[in-house]
Amino acid sequence: MEQALHQTVLLNQAVEALAVKSDGHYIDATFGRGGHSRLILERLGPDGTLTVVDCDPEAIEFAKRLQQADPRVSVEVGFFETVMQDLLEEGAHFDGVLFDFGVSSPQLDQAERGFSFQQDGPLDMRMNNAAGLSAAQWLNSATADEMKRVFWRYAEEKNAGRIARKIVEAREEKPLATTFDLVDVVKTVNKPNYKIKKHPATRVFQAVRIFINDELGQVERVLPVALKLLNKSGRLVVISFHSLEDRLVKRFMRDASQPPKVDRRMPVIPDDAKQPELKLITKPIKAVDHDENVRARSAIMRVAEKL
Ligand SMILES: C[S@@+](CC[C@H](N)C(=O)[O-])C[C@H]1O[C@@H](n2cnc3c(N)ncnc32)[C@H](O)[C@@H]1O
Known part of the structure; x- marks a missing residue:
């Protein structure tokens, strides 16, 4: 281990x-x-x-x-x-x-746990990764409205609605499977800005994690x-x-x-x-x-x- x-x-x-x-x-x-x-x-x-x-x-x-x-x-x-x-x-x-x-x-640092927007790994984010719905399963099935509510409620993501709609569009092409799939979609709305130190997907990752793990x-x-x-x-x-x-x-x-x-x-x-x-x-x-x-x-x- x-x-x-x-x-x-x-x-x-x-x-x-x-x-x-x-x-x-x-x-x-x-x-x-x-x-x-x-x-x-x-x-x-x-x-x-x-x-x-x-x-x-x-x-x-x-x-x-x-x-x-x-x-x-x-x-x-x-x-x-x-x-x-x-x-x-x-x-x-x-x-x-x-x-x-x-x-x-360790949960954040191990790419395979899927908590990190800085490393590519399966889009999981469950603290108990042996049970329950993974982040990917939820993001590939929730309605845009549900996702918008989660992004706003748990992270006050200003672009919650636009990001949620982009996720729905993206998954119609190909279901989200990895952390970088999610990062890429978020970045189409929250453009990387080198003046702001925070990663553009910080809030969305926080919100999904809080939601997935209740x-x-x-x-x-x-x-x-x-x-x-x-x-x-x-x-x-x-x-x-x-x-x-x-x-x-x-x-x-x-x-x-x-x-x-x-x-x-x-x-x-x-x-x-x-x-x-x-x-x-x-x-x-x-x-x-x-x-x-x-x-x-x-x-x-x-x-x-x-x-
Ligand atoms: C911040 S870490 C604790 C670190 C610990 N104090 C140490 O010094 O190593 C939080 C831990 O709590 C666990 N955890 C979070 N929510 C939990 C829950 N609802 N039930 C049981 N364990 C939980 C996580 O899996 C993680 O291992």
Whole structure:
């Protein structure tokens, strides 16, 4: 297996924020290549445990090697939403949950995964490339309107409609099969401009990836499950890569940390009023202030503690 590396974002900051207790139980819900996991293990004593999750078969290979080397590690394969819901139903509890959303560098760098507009490869973009619809299957079957909505909603691509229509035209000639097929179509609308550093297909690739992997849906549905899995004083540490994800995290943490609203006409808080379940810890931490890694520029970390 290729030893592609992932440069972990906010490594020390995230593990610090988990406030690892020697005998605590932790879950790294986005294992990747295990950068955060390894530092958590360094801080855990012999009675602590770490559960690691990933939906990417290649990441899981690395997780299994770590498990073989360290009995404190257990590996769960699948989408974090499903895995964590199952853990909840089994009665599991954790002292800290870590999410480091998005794709890993190996996923981006390996042409055959189809995430990169800079390398030609099959137009795939699935984090779990063993299941679900690939980018090519979707782009070759969606209506122009569906594609336009996705390009606009997940990346605010200004030329969403024109690009969607060009894709429909192109696939009538020949179905899109590779990442460069998609790049070529996008470039007929977004002309390369050397004054703008961003690649003309950046936004379309981002939008397709978010859509294909249901990235925002996964985030929205997993956060309440993560909260339920936490023990009292347990930490929820979340690193987001783009503002759409961060908006969901911010809203979730804000809502869960708000005191019950007082009705001014009845200034007594009813006994059954919803009490805050989380306390926000520190201000959001931006990777740009801590990280050399250019890919991490937009990352932002939020931390909360279960009350
Ligand atoms: C940014 S990387 C994590 C890197 C990791 N913290 C490290 O230091 O190596 C994100 C990982 O989460 C996985 N992932 C993304 N969404 C997922 C989901 N919904 N369920 C399970 N794994 C997911 C990806 O496959 C990828 O391996």
